[in-house]
Amino acid sequence: MDKEKPLLEQITPYRWRLSQDYIPGMRVPGEIIASEKMIPRIISDNTPKQVANVATLPGIVGASMAMPDIHWGYGFPIGGVAAFDPDEGIISPGGVGYDINCGVSLLRSNLLANEIKRDIPKLTDALFNQVPCGVGSEGKIKLSSQDFKQVLERGAGWVVNQGMADAEDLEFMEEKGALSGGDAALVSDRARERGGKQLGTLGSGNHFLEIQEVKEVFDQDIAELFGLHTGQVVIMIHSGSRGFGHQVCDEHLKIMQGAVRKHGIELVDRQLACAPFKSSEGQNYFSAMKCAANYAWANRLAMIGLIRQAFADYFRKSWQDLNLTMVWDVCHNIAKVEDFNINRKAMKLCIHRKGATRACGPDHPSLPIRYRSSGQPILIPGDMGRASYVLAGTSEAAEISFSSTCHGAGRIMSRKAAVKATGRENIANKLKQRGIYVRSRGRWTLNEEIPEAYKDVNEVVDAVDGAGISKKVARLKPLGTVKG
Amino acid sequence: MFRFVEHQADIAVELEAGSREELFQTALDALTALLTGDPDNRDTSDKIEENLKDLQQNTSIKANGFDDEERLIGLMNEFLYLCQVKGFYPRKTDQIAFNDQGGVSADLTGIFDRHDLQFLREIKAATYHDIIIRSGKVWKVKVVMDV
Numbered sequence: 001m002d003k004e005k006p007l008l009e010q011i012t013p014y015r016w017r018l019s020q021d022y023i024p025g026m027r028v029p030g031e032i033i034a035s036e037k038m039i040p041r042i043i044s045d046n047t048p049k050q051v052a053n054v055a056t057l058p059g060i061v062g063a064s065m066a067m068p069d070i071h072w073g074y075g076f077p078i079g080g081v082a083a084f085d086p087d088e089g090i091i092s093p094g095g096v097g098y099d100i101n102c103g104v105s106l107l108r109s110n111l112l113a114n115e116i117k118r119d120i121p122k123l124t125d126a127l128f129n130q131v132p133c134g135v136g137s138e139g140k141i142k143l144s145s146q147d148f149k150q151v152l153e154r155g156a157g158w159v160v161n162q163g164m165a166d167a168e169d170l171e172f173m174e175e176k177g178a179l180s181g182g183d184a185a186l187v188s189d190r191a192r193e194r195g196g197k198q199l200g201t202l203g204s205g206n207h208f209l210e211i212q213e214v215k216e217v218f219d220q221d222i223a224e225l226f227g228l229h230t231g232q233v234v235i236m237i238h239s240g241s242r243g244f245g246h247q248v249c250d251e252h253l254k255i256m257q258g259a260v261r262k263h264g265i266e267l268v269d270r271q272l273a274c275a276p277f278k279s280s281e282g283q284n285y286f287s288a289m290k291c292a293a294n295y296a297w298a299n300r301l302a303m304i305g306l307i308r309q310a311f312a313d314y315f316r317k318s319w320q321d322l323n324l325t326m327v328w329d330v331c332h333n334i335a336k337v338e339d340f341n342i343n344r345k346a347m348k349l350c351i352h353r354k355g356a357t358r359a360c361g362p363d364h365p366s367l368p369i370r371y372r373s374s375g376q377p378i379l380i381p382g383d384m385g386r387a388s389y390v391l392a393g394t395s396e397a398a399e400i401s402f403s404s405t406c407h408g409a410g411r412i413m414s415r416k417a418a419v420k421a422t423g424r425e426n427i428a429n430k431l432k433q434r435g436i437y438v439r440s441r442g443r444w445t446l447n448e449e450i451p452e453a454y455k456d457v458n459e460v461v462d463a464v465d466g467a468g469i470s471k472k473v474a475r476l477k478p479l480g481t482v483k484g
Numbered sequence: 485m486f487r488f489v490e491h492q493a494d495i496a497v498e499l500e501a502g503s504r505e506e507l508f509q510t511a512l513d514a515l516t517a518l519l520t521g522d523p524d525n526r527d528t529s530d531k532i533e534e535n536l537k538d539l540q541q542n543t544s545i546k547a548n549g550f551d552d553e554e555r556l557i558g559l560m561n562e563f564l565y566l567c568q569v570k571g572f573y574p575r576k577t578d579q580i581a582f583n584d585q586g587g588v589s590a591d592l593t594g595i596f597d598r599h600d601l602q603f604l605r606e607i608k609a610a611t612y613h614d615i616i617i618r619s620g621k622v623w624k625v626k627v628v629m630d631v
Contacts, residue, residue, distance in 0.1 A: 074494065074613030074628045098608040098630045135606045136568070194569050204606050205631060243568065246608040246630075250561050253612065257554055270553070270612035414490045415631070444604065 007043055008032065014467035015400070017063075018048050018055075025056040025268065031063040033401065035463045038068055038455075041412065050077035053268045057082070059089020059277075061342060061349055065401055067356050068463035069410030069455060073097075075271030078355035078411075081404040084277060086337060086350045090265070091282045092274035093256060093289070095352030096335050098249040100289055101296030102207075102240030103174075103331035104379040105304060106390065108226075109311075110323040111233035113213035113479060120211060121437045123314055124480030127209060130310040131303050133202035133484035134441030141200045141302060148192055151199065152184040155294030156301040156329075164305035171368045173329035174358060174376075177297040179336070182290030188251055191288075195244025195295060200302035202239050204442050204484030206449060208381070209237045209307065212388060212476040222374045222392050222473045226327055234476060235324070236388055237303055238381045240333065241296035248292045252285040277350050286335065293334060300329060327390070328377035332357045332407035340402060351402050359405040359470050361395035378470050380461060382409050384438065384483070385431060385451030388476040389461045397469040405470040406461070409454035418453040419444055431481075440483040449483065486514040489626070495607075496628045504552065505580040507623040511556060512563050512577040512590060515610075518629070519567055519603045520574065539595050540575060546589040553615045555588045556625065560610035563590070573601040607631055 008016040011031075016039065018030030030051035034042055042048065047070050054076055055064035061083045070079035075094035084090055116123070132139055143151065150158045156177025159165045170176045202209060214232040217223045228234070241248075256273035259265075259281040265274065275281035304326070308319035315322060335352045342349075360367060361375040371377065375393035382388045386409075397403045413421070427446035428438045440446050464470040487498045497514045501507040545566055547558030566572045578591040595601065608630040617625045 072491070074611040074630065135603050190565065190569075194565070247565075250609045254554070254558065257550065257612070261550070269614055271614070273612065415495060416488060416490060442605070 007048060008039060010036070012467070014463055018051055020055070022048070023052045023268070026052055028055050028060050028063050030055055030066070032066045032070065033463060033467045033469065034068040035459060035466065038459065038463065042070060045072050047072050047077050051080065053272060054080060054082050056268055057084070057090055057092065057272060057274060058265060059085040061085055061089070062402070065404070067404065067406040068460045069355065069406040069408055071410045071412065073354065075269055076352070076354045079406065080354045081351065081356045081402055083340070083349040083351045083402045086277045086348060089277055089350060090274035091277045091286055091335055091350055092272060092352065093249045093252045093285055094271045094273060095354055096249070096289060097333040097354045098246045099240040099333055100245035100249060100292035101331040102333045103296060103300065103329060104381055105237045105300045105329040106327040106377070106379050107235040107304065107307070107324050108228060108327050109233045109235070112231050113233050114231060116233060119314070120480045123211060124437050124439055124482060126310045126314050127307060128439040128482045130306045131202055131209060131482065132200065133204070133482060135204050135484065137201045137484065138197040139200035143196060143199060148196065149184040151298045152187060152291035152294055153182050154178055156297040159298050159301040159305065165301045169301060169304070169326045172326040173297060174331055177301060177329065178294050179290040181287060182294050183287045184291055186284055186287050187248065187291050191244055191247040191251065194247040195242055198242040198244065199295070199299055200306065201242060201299070202303065202482070202484050203242055204445060207239045207484055208384065209235065209303070209482045210478050211235055211480040212478055214474050215387070215477040216475040218472040218474065219392070222471070225370060225374045226377050226390060226473060227325070228327070228390065228474050234327070235307055236379065236381060236476070237300055237307070239300055239303065241292045242299060244295045245292040248288045252288060255281055256285070289335060293331065296331070297329065328379060330357050330379050338403065340398060349402070353404055355407045356404045357407045359393035359397040359401070359403050361393045361397055364393070375471070378405055380406060380408060380457065382457030383451040383454040384449060384478055384481045385434065385436065387457055388478070389457065389472065390474040390476065391461065391464070391470040392473050394468060394471055400467065401469045405464045409457040409460055411453055412455050413453040415448040418450050419447045421452065422447040422450055436478045437480045438483065442484060445483050486510050486517070491628055494628055494630050496626060498626045499624065501623045504582070504619065504623055507617070507625065508556060508559060508580045508588060508590065509577045511560055511627065515560060515563055515607070516574045518605065518607060521604070536595060536598070539598070540593050541596060542578070542591060542593055543572065544589055544591045546587055548585065548587040550586065552617050553612070555586070556617065556627070557610050557612055557615065559588055559590060560627070564607055564609065567603070568606065571597045573598055605631060
């Protein structure tokens with residue numbers, strides 16, 4: 001490698017190429033979506049090395065990609081996107097992550113922030129009491145083994161069937177809230193045990209549910225299609241497949257350690273363990289991953305049922321009268337087989353998104369009629385002090401980034417450093433002074449999740465907008481936050 | 485000994501020990517500290533009242549693997565399952581033993597099913613990221629955990 005050559009070559013103002021000879025064994029180049037301002041930190045974090053590592057995996061197509069919220073993970077970087085030929089390529093649990101189908105839902109309402117400003121603390125308290133959250137929390141839903149099977153195979157559809165949500169909710173969820181082909185028989189007893197009591201729980205760490213205000217609209221037409229307007233109250237939920245997904249990932253990573261030896265795959269990092277997509281190991285993981293994804297969709301929709309109940313009780317109106325309806329639900333840790341045009345050839349690719357969100361543009365056949373002209377909503381949670389965003393998918397995203405975009409702000413500070421930086425500071429009080437009411441169960445959660453621990457989400461969103469892979473629609477301001 | 489080190493998204497721990505057995509024991513001690521103590525202040529002091537010591541039980545976990553790296557990660561994840569799913573509040577790792585079939589076991593002392601003993605955090609799993617056990621006079625490894 002020529003030491004004079006810059007590490008990243010700028011292709012466009014927001015696209016940077018990592019040469020295919022950066023490390024031995026790369027099969028494709030790397031590509032990072034970021035602004036020029038973000039590049040020094042990305043380089044100093046050494047995340048291009050992880051982008052390069054992914055590029056060594058068999059059957060990878062196009063480029064090993066990273067979104068502007070990229071940060072160092074384990075194996076695949078967080079914010080990584082990689083597509084594989086299903087005939088010659090692999091599938092990797094590490095390319096999805098432990099929290100399979102960690103994702104975000106957004107509800108709209110007919111409430112106005114300036115009218116319920118004084119209600120926010122009590123409303124947040126009501127959510128905190130209604131939605132189980134925190135380490136070791138258990139859900140209110142008791143599942144029989146038959147119920148569990150249905151959750152794993154029908155996902156959010158099971159929640160609707162139980163009367164806890166509305167059938168129309170499914171129309172506004174990625175994959176309508178379930179991936180077909182998940183075989184519950186392939187899931188271990190241990191995974192069932194780990195997830196059995198957690199359906200309808202938020203989790204801990206960076207998971208949250210938040211009452212927000214639509215503070216700024218950038219595209220009036222699309223915002224109207226999404227049912228959003230300035231001053232409106234919306235509710236965002238960030239959660240995933242809980243212990244169930246973690247167990248599925250761990251078990252299959254262990255199986256894949258043997259699979260790489262069996263199939264003669266050389267790895268630069270063991271966390272990249274994988275198997276040929278069409279192998280029994282690959283297909284078994286894909287099926288179990290779908291079960292975990294379905295669990296996550298059911299989890300988020302079950303919590304939406306609880307949120308609607310909390311609002312209904314507080315305002316003494318039905319959730320329908322409050323118009324607490326689904327804007328969209330996205331997943332940002334997943335592997336799916338999707339259709340792309342590569343060099344003018346229609347191909348199915350196994351696309352891995354680890355900390356990245358699908359960004360389907362207008363006319364995509366998977367979208368409900370309401371969003372066919374706008375492209376799909378993309379929900380980008382920021383940190384608890386600044387903002388979150390709603391974006392729209394673009395047609396360009398299919399050409400540039402395998403219809404993918406960022407998923408959040410991305411950490412820049414370790415949890416250890418964040419706790420050290422905050423010392424004995426009362427984070428809840430500090431946020432309250434900024435007009436944000438926070439409830440949290442964990443002793444260290446707020447310290448670990450301080451806004452300063454994350455990249456500026458405004459910069460991240462500007463980068464994907466600038467790159468043309470997503471379009472800014474609205475900025476959301478936190479009002480009341482619940483964390484585990 | 486164990487030392488938590490900077491890792492952007494998760495938690496990483498560096499382990500050092502005088503033998504293979506001690507390295508594995510130290511790994512479980514590190515997990516105990518993460519689950520029950522304050523990792524930043526290394527506060528693993530006894531939080532259990534004297535009378536609860538009478539409730540302590542012994543149990544064991546085991547794992548197998550192709551090499552020591554797989555065995556270590558396997559054992560750590562078994563430990564996490566025991567604690568986070570089976571409700572075991574760990575106090576001490578008593579003994580680590582290896583067998584000829586590629587397995588490792590750990591004898592543990594702790595308390596089951598005491599809901600007043602809360603864990604400080606949830607750990608999704610110990611990962612295989614960049615895991616290389618270095619043996620010699622001092623055995624060393626760095627493990628990244630997803631939290």
